[in-house]
Amino acid sequence: MKINRMGKLDLLVTEFCIGALPMGPLQANIPIDHGAHLIRKAWDNGVNFFDTAEIYQTYPYLQKALADRPEAIIATKSTVSTYEEMEKSINKAQQELGRSVINIFHLHAARSTPAVFEERKGALECLKDYKKKGIIQAIGISTHAVDVVEKAAEEPNIDVIFPIINIDGMGIIRGNTTTMIKTIQKASMRGKGIYAMKVLAGGHCIDRIFDAIEFVRNIREISSIAIGVVREVELDFHLLHFNQQPIPKELLNQCLDRKQKKPVILNNCRKCRLCSETCPSGAITMGSDRPSINMEKCLACGYCLPVCPEFNIRFA
Numbered sequence: 504m505k506i507n508r509m510g511k512l513d514l515l516v517t518e519f520c521i522g523a524l525p526m527g528p529l530q531a532n533i534p535i536d537h538g539a540h541l542i543r544k545a546w547d548n549g550v551n552f553f554d555t556a557e558i559y560q561t562y563p564y565l566q567k568a569l570a571d572r573p574e575a576i577i578a579t580k581s582t583v584s585t586y587e588e589m590e591k592s593i594n595k596a597q598q599e600l601g602r603s604v605i606n607i608f609h610l611h612a613a614r615s616t617p618a619v620f621e622e623r624k625g626a627l628e629c630l631k632d633y634k635k636k637g638i639i640q641a642i643g644i645s646t647h648a649v650d651v652v653e654k655a656a657e658e659p660n661i662d663v664i665f666p667i668i669n670i671d672g673m674g675i676i677r678g679n680t681t682t683m684i685k686t687i688q689k690a691s692m693r694g695k696g697i698y699a700m701k702v703l704a705g706g707h708c709i710d711r712i713f714d715a716i717e718f719v720r721n722i723r724e725i726s727s728i729a730i731g732v733v734r735e736v737e738l739d740f741h742l743l744h745f746n747q748q749p750i751p752k753e754l755l756n757q758c759l760d761r762k763q764k765k766p767v768i769l770n771n772c773r774k775c776r777l778c779s780e781t782c783p784s785g786a787i788t789m790g791s792d793r794p795s796i797n798m799e800k801c802l803a804c805g806y807c808l809p810v811c812p813e814f815n816i817r818f819a
Contacts (some may be wrong), residue, residue, distance in 0.1 A: 504746055506548040507726035512641050512662055513604060516576055517726045518720070519745040520552040520698060521545050523561035525731035530818060533733050535563050541738050546575060548742050553696075554665070554729040555646075556580035556611055557592055558809065561598035562631060563583035570601050577602070578665070578698075580611035580645050584622060587630035593638065597665055607663050608633075608644040613783035613806065617654035619644070645700070647783045648684050649678030656690035663696040667783075668725075670711070670718040673704035674784040674802045684722060691724035698727035698748030700736025705802030709759060716744065734761070766807055768794055769815045778807040778816060 505518040518552035525531050542564060544555065552650040554568070556579055569575045577600060581592035596605055608630055610773055612619045620627060633639045643663030644655050655661045666687060672680035685789050699719050702708075709713035719728055732738045736757040743750050766776075779787040779794055786800035787807060808816050 504742075506551075508696075509607075509698070509726050510662060510691070511643070511775045512575060512696055513518055513693045514641065514696070515573050516552040516635060516698070517550050517745075518727055519545075519550055519741055520554050520729040521550055521732040521787055522729035523553060523555040523564060524559045524804070526564050527558060527559045527561040527718050527741070529808050530731075531733040534653060535567060538564035538733075539567035540652050541732055541735065544598040545732075545738060545742070545759075546572060547744075550742075552576045552727050552729075553577075554573050554698075554700075556609075558806070559649075562596065562650065566599060566601045568707045573602065575818055576606045578607035578609065578663070579605060580609035580642065580643075580665075581626070582583045582779075584626050586625035586629040589626035590633075592615060592631070594635055597638070604637065607641045607643050608639045609665060611643045612651060612779075613647050615646065615648065615649050615651060616708065617647075617648075619651060619653065620786065627660060631794070641696070643696075648676040649682050652683065652686045652690055656686070656693045656695055661695065663697055663698070664690055666703070667727075668719055669699045670701050670708060670715050671704055673707055673800070674701055676783070676785075685813040686711055687722065688724050693735050697725050698729060700726050700729050701804075702728055702730065702801055705803075705804065708760075712759070713744075737761075757815075765801060765803055766805070766818055768796065769817065771813045771815050775812060777810040777812070781806050 508515050528535050545805035579596050583589050583592055607769050610623055630642045641662040647667045651664050651755040655664050667674050668683050675683050702719045703715055779789055784800050784802045785796045787794050
């Protein structure tokens, strides 16, 4: 499997990165043993890069799979704003991942504006301090917004950027595929490491899976592509694809034969608007009695689930 350097860092990552989001309770909620099996199988087949986040609640999957593999590269994220909150997030990641060093720690900023660096100044200061201590190797930001990527490229303390990019431009905020690629290229020229999310647009591009993945692979500034898996056939497909090996027709059909779960809003809504404010793709809008979801925009990220105070959103 192809290995790329992450920007100017001494981190060599596989082109295929396992995204842990779909495994956890925000999406498929598969058993920890099964998720850990998939992660370990990926590792045993050459994948060395794994992406997670505090909000995903998937640390136990990675800990179980990679406890004896400290050389595995793990990126995580936190949505917090203050120094004290970020310190707690770092400690939580260390404890629940079973690691003294976190390779990449992001400001989790899916729908933030360029003001995020000022708004989360305390959290960023904490990451800087922990990088000086050697507990964090690299500081990053994950975002869906073109202008945040542009701002991050100018921020000297940001080493890695994790932007959304896909062939249809779904989920890109304040821009489109063309402007995001141009901004990624500028960020790379400034020495930032780049890896990509949502290349299948939350399942919307699954019927064009080869074209969608190859589109992003051909952006040479991108070092790795994070893709989530919850079934063994999905993992087998990506292992073959990223190793430039032929895909058996039966495996492809099995991989594509999956009902894409989407969020459903139940009746017990207090109209707090937290779900619509959280949605990074602008898919949720407030109706007269409850929110509605535009499935053409929904990326199936699951970020709306934990913010609902009434536990009124489910994936089905």
